[in-house]
Amino acid sequence: MDRGSAGVRRARRPGGPLGVNRAGRRPVALVDDRRYEGLTPGQALDLIPAEYRHPLLALADSVAVASTELPLLVVDLRGERGRCVRVVAAELWGIENNLSGANMDFEEFAGAVGDDGVFRGF
Template sequence: MARTLPDGESLLVRTDFTDDAAWAETLAAVVAAYDEDTMTELTPVDDVALDGLSPAELADLAGDRTYVFLAGTTTMTDPEHPLLAVDTGTDGEPVFRIAPVAVAEVEVNFLLADMDFEDYADSVDDDGVFRGFDR
């Protein structure tokens, strides 16, 4: 199977297919992070052809996107389901993890180019997860 990504500005790419319930919980938490007035371009990508895709491989597939959110093994196994923010301009170097409750805040600021990876990476908790500025 060829590995490709769909069109879309912001992608949330599932790369671990070991737990469908964890994926459903993750998506529900991400969707709940948005309110009806929040601008979003987030597209969940649930394609088994992407199983096991590394951040670097994801960056190679990203085209002209500057970031991608990845739902990998840690997302599926950690009870909080933190996603990985991948900076596609740095050969897919993971920069920080995001709690699903904070995805809307990060995605909107990335879309508007109001903030960048360093702004969030400098604001993660001790465990490396960004949970929002207003906690």
């Protein structure tokens, strides 16, 4: 297991930013397969089956795993398919919950990024 994979796994532990959310479920499913390493968001989109119904895809790319904040690359799958925003792992649950429940749009999160292009919450 490499450093990036280990970091994502730690984040998924109970109490971690990608652990069980307030609704008692995990907001993300982890796919740890080196065949997908280095994929661009466009290439990843091409692999998603038509019946996939989740509102987003979160990629733990080289930028994400290089930071202790784990700023995941989140890809919009509904509104403007393929639009991306970086989101610290600790805030992924909020985006997933609000997009899944249609409470907010992807644009609201993309418009609330910091000067460095990373969403850290409202």
